[in-house]
Amino acid sequence: MLSLVPLLTAAELPAAHKPATVADIVAASRPSDWKPLDPENTLYMQLPAGRVVIELAPKFAPEYVANIKTLVREGYFDGLAIERVQDDFVVQWGDPDHRRSLGAAKRSLPAEFVVSARDVPFTPLEDPDTYAPEVGFSGGFPAARDPAVGRAWLVHCYGMVGAGRNDDVESGNGSELYAVIGQAPRQLDRNVALVGRVVRGMELLSSLPRGTGPLGFYTKREQRTRIESMRVAADVPARERSRLEVMRTDTRTFAELIEARRNRRDAWYKVPAGHADVCNIPIPVRPRLRQR
């Protein structure tokens, strides 16, 4: 068979015995290369087809994260719907009928689109980026930084979750959320609040039927996907939680992973790229290992 691109299968190990592929690096990693999800900053969105797990990014959007958790804890999203699926762009969910009260949540939030670069860790990627002076990783999220103005921000890679807003930059409040399902729409960076990323169940969003209305909104109510519930993981009994851990992005292991993405070592590849886009370095997630 003409197979295609064994992205995650080990092929020939180079003579140096150093981990070669992403799979090798993950296999050789130590427990300290991983961090468990923080239940207080993890959301579960239950769809009919399964659970979507979202890791929140409070360091980048603290007020948004707090407001979203307020909404979730009020049951705001329960019974609402995925209302928009625009191919090569975003899946969006919220209240398509504009009926539900925000309850105790704020109606308006500050524009948490960038933060002070001093306030967040940053592991730079050495490769040039089309959009930002510098890109890299911050606390397990893809990020960018502008040293000239001392600002950092999360970037719109596949699977990143943001909060919709109207034209007013303070009009967002987290009651309409979206996830990126296509080529990174980096033009959104610094224009809207990114609040986290999908770490499990992305395929439940990306495979939804595309909407045929303007901007990919569904035109019929029955096309929508119902959100059975959204929960903060901390509010779910421990035994029902998704026990996941995310690879740390500030380690030597992650640096090796970046290098494995920049120059693939699989036998299939003949011309190593020599570079990698920040959005072409997915941050590994795996079931959390049991304590020994």
Next chain:
Amino acid sequence: MLSLVPLLTAAELPAAHKPATVADIVAASRPSDWKPLDPENTLYMQLPAGRVVIELAPKFAPEYVANIKTLVREGYFDGLAIERVQDDFVVQWGDPDHRRSLGAAKRSLPAEFVVSARDVPFTPLEDPDTYAPEVGFSGGFPAARDPAVGRAWLVHCYGMVGAGRNDDVESGNGSELYAVIGQAPRQLDRNVALVGRVVRGMELLSSLPRGTGPLGFYTKREQRTRIESMRVAADVPARERSRLEVMRTDTRTFAELIEARRNRRDAWYKVPAGHADVCNIPIPVRPRLRQR
């Protein structure tokens, strides 16, 4: 409602009266800004949910295109299946059971991964690219170029179609094809033959259920999507053809479209990106206008 990112809706027109958004530019374009699909280099893949239209790129992969057309004209793909859907990567189709004869088609083809830069048109994009010395557009396809060695190649943007191969670079023959459904896997550039791109029906591929086997292959036969037929458009009666035209990429109009993607003019955007990735500038396709 908290709408999100009116990507293709016109908002505020700048004072200069110059087309501002992609929608404005398309609306103001002239017939000469478009080229109809060449029926001899267009494929229709009929799935149960509808027709996928693929524009072939014979200037970049002439032997692959010829071999694929031979396979299609022999009915090679009819009744075969989409066998692999790997999230954020590719959809792949071909003969999962390895039973079908290639007939008159060649078993092996030269590695048509790059061409001489002199042999193809090229409209450069001024923005820096992570992977290539220069990126831009060639005959309606996203492309890259290395002036130092005089080579050009198509790049793996969303919707691009390529031909799988085994480890041997001449092992491909077009009987296994794939389309990109996620972040541009640019590491594949120059490693495999890109043969065209999906110009209609991409959502029929991108929304397929993801495979749960290694590399996203389906584990059960019934998960596959059947290919009812593949046809060269020229072999289909004229009245049954998809009458589409693609925006030319070597025009002043397309240069305006690039600028509209680099710096969005919608009222929603507060910080223009100032740049655009070659894979974030989709080339417009529309129903062909009737002759007057």
